[in-house]
Amino acid sequence: EAGVTQSPRYAVLQEGQAVSFWCDPISGHDTLYWYQQPRDQGPQLLVYFRDEAVIDNSQLPSDRFSAVRPKGTNSTLKIQSAKQGDTATYLCASSGHYAEQFFGPGTRLTVL
Amino acid sequence: GDSVTQTEGQVTVSESKSLIINCTYSATSIGYPNLFWYVRYPGEGLQLLLKVITAGQKGSSRGFEATYNKEATSFHLQKASVQESDSAVYYCALSESSGSWQLIFGSGTQLTVMP
Numbered sequence: 001e002a003g004v005t006q007s008p009r010y011a012v013l014q015e016g017q018a019v020s021f022w023c024d025p026i027s028g029h030d031t032l033y034w035y036q037q038p039r040d041q042g043p044q045l046l047v048y049f050r051d052e053a054v055i056d057n058s059q060l061p062s063d064r065f066s067a068v069r070p071k072g073t074n075s076t077l078k079i080q081s082a083k084q085g086d087t088a089t090y091l092c093a094s095s096g097h098y099a100e101q102f103f104g105p106g107t108r109l110t111v112l
Numbered sequence: 113g114d115s116v117t118q119t120e121g122q123v124t125v126s127e128s129k130s131l132i133i134n135c136t137y138s139a140t141s142i143g144y145p146n147l148f149w150y151v152r153y154p155g156e157g158l159q160l161l162l163k164v165i166t167a168g169q170k171g172s173s174r175g176f177e178a179t180y181n182k183e184a185t186s187f188h189l190q191k192a193s194v195q196e197s198d199s200a201v202y203y204c205a206l207s208e209s210s211g212s213w214q215l216i217f218g219s220g221t222q223l224t225v226m227p
Contacts, residue, residue: 042218
């Protein structure tokens with residue numbers, strides 16, 4: 001069974017540039033999570049979906065970050081105008097209903 | 113709010129020695145959280161090591177153990193004899209026992225096992 005896949009694996013941007021991260025969850029998993037993990041910290045939840053619906057995006061900086069999961073499968077997280085403080089690893093995870101979360105390898109973002 | 117504290121950012125242990133990685137939690141809005149240990153081996157993604165959802169119970173996996181101590185609000189990770197292959201970053205986490213199962217993580221502990 002294929003795991004959670006993410007792309008790209010690395011991204012380097014100048015401040016003000018936009019970037020998108022893509023996540024393909026495990027087939028059949030209805031819940032998808034996006035986490036931000038700054039260096040030397042634990043992952044922090046940004047947003048999560050059940051099927052195509054956003055369940056909680058209260059930790060997503062809505063002025064610059066957006067996330068969609070239009071068909072309840074793949075998901076895209078976008079940063080409109082990146083800041084140096086956005087430098088972090090972005091993790092995607094998926095789970096069956098109320099079950100264990102499986103994590104992808106992450107996208108390491110550096111904003112110069 | 114709810115939080116998880118790991119006091120040691122880095123731990124170095126010699127092979128075959130015992131290990132304890134400390135984890136305490138605060139769950140003011142969650143009555144009885146589920147507790148987890150996740151691990152990230154070098155070059156790999158984050159993966160579940162063990163979980164315990166009932167206070168007083170012990171979870172175990174790959175020689176590691178952790179006991180859910182509700183009175184002390186602790187969930188320390190222990191292993192009697194570590195191996196070089198245990199070198200990794202270990203994260204303690206909690207979630208609600210019902211509802212979303214959103215995870216709240218500690219800051220992680222880098223374990224280095226010396227041969």
